[in-house]
Amino acid sequence: MRISQLFGKTQREIPAEAEMVSHQLLLRTAMIHQVAAGVYSYLPLGWRVLKKIENIIRDEMNKAGGQELNMSVLQPLELWQETGRDQAFGKGLFTLSDRRDHKLVLGPTHEEVITEMVSRNVQSYRDLPLLLYQIQTKFRDEPRPRAGLIRVREFIMKDLYSFDVDGNGLDQSYNKMLQAYQKIYNRCGLPSLLVEADSGAIGGKDSHEFMIITETGEDEFIYCSECDYSANTEKAQSIKAKLADEKPLPREEVATPGIATIEDLSSFLRVPQNKTLKVVFYVADGEFVIAVIRGDIEINEVKLKNILHCVELRLATEDEVNKVGVIAGSASPIGVSDIKIIADESITSGANFVAGANKPDTHVKNVNYPRDFKVDLIADIARAATGERCPKCGSKLLSRRGIEVGHIFKLGTFISGKLGAFFTDPDGVSHPIVMGCYGIGLDRLLAAAIEQNHDDKGIIWPLAIAPYHVYLCPLYSENPQVATTAEKLYTDLEAQGLEVLFDDRNESPGVKFNDADLLGIPIRVTISPRTLENNSIEVKKRSEKKSQLVPLGEVTAKLKGLVKD
């Protein structure tokens, strides 16, 4: 490709709206163009990268035994109502009405559609197992699209669905996918990490995410310093150090004027934060709920949501809190009887906590559970944190940030059961098909690749997903020898199957080199009168500082070798 013909121009300046590096670079290299919040178009360069990622994924899916198909983007809302997942997805579903006022959704995922289709085509255990997938645009009306391609409302996903006769079969399919995913990330040049995850709105039991580690990632995960345990923070089991037992003392009210936060309370009363109780108000599907946890620990709302089996969980508003009659800032589970109270396990060890008094500007010392208050349920609703003990081996836990670039789920039978996808076993007995689903967001993987592979000059593409292999960069191209050498090399390299971006512009060396670095093409080939004096050209890898002169006769072979590595 000649740069002079390429649609899309590089930009010197960082677009004001872009904060994340991948977002900035995607815009500066003209790989994407924003159409609306969380909606982007791809320009040729970006689309090439996406296609490379797509082909790697397709190849690995096929190798794992997957069959590619393509399903409709439009889906009847009724199908979602049958599984109840219209509720779970809630406002995230893009819905529309047709001319007959039939409600349709733009597919955010395809469990319903594929299961319905599978139910018509699978009757016997002999038809199973099945691995079916597609690579297709998905729509989710995200509450907050952000960071360029990291979180968008329209995105390209590879979604594979597995259908098995039993849990054993599901485990095998799941493992196949797990390994295929690892191969995909490796082939893309992106080391990934497998972490345990919550299954969220998709549903199901076991679930793992694939993380690409970057400090700017939006997900935090916990991992063990010794063993292989790792989990998304929202999923990670939290094992808090137990507090020493003490003799329970009599309750005692203290005035705490103007004290509303745990930090203030702790310093005002000179009590460590882990000797206080924190109370947080939520509304779960319309029901007011109180969560109680030790003052030094954060509540994990994903766990809380799962325990409450609710669809929507949000913090209660001030009005709602007032209406219920608890006093924000001095709230307390003491004496509360008609509201559901969920408490974290952390309140069961230690004694003589400081808690609110449900009176303005007043707290209570020496509060003890269960002596002083009752709860409806004790559970792990705590956010795991660095420094805690590993639930598997007891070693110290650490945390890192990353970008979730893949997520796999053991769905089980809850969708097939509801949609009537059954098979008959060898004994003639009917069973629901056991399902799994496996997703990769291609756009996000692209963004993550940049997030992980860049320097202050621009992108450093891993060879396998680079838009082009070679940046052909003639300097002083009005020099006839430079021009003819460049043209010939361009033709030769393309004939050899190398993908060449030919900077045929009449620009200064600085402009060309800077664009080469910005675009991040893995190999740069410079031709100038200076190199031609030595009957050679200069070859430089984007990932390295050094360059080397290569005799003209050896260039093609040399570059072919570099691209193979």
Place this chain on the structure above:
RNA sequence: CGGGGUGUAGCGCAGUUUGGUUAGCGCGCAGCGUUUGGGACGCUGAGGUCGGAGGUUCAAAUCCUCUCACCCCGACCA
């Protein structure tokens, strides 16, 4: 949805507080010339509904009201 912010040329910005002539600057773009191993220079030129609507005023990018879009922080997730 709650909190914070920004909308002026393709991009980055100034001007808005304190209303006042033809709305500026840099980059980029077009033409000509000189240049060229890390974002060259000169000259000439094109390019604007100042996000939108309404209002106040002799006069609005600037003040008021409403509205839209986008970005950032939280709930969501590939």
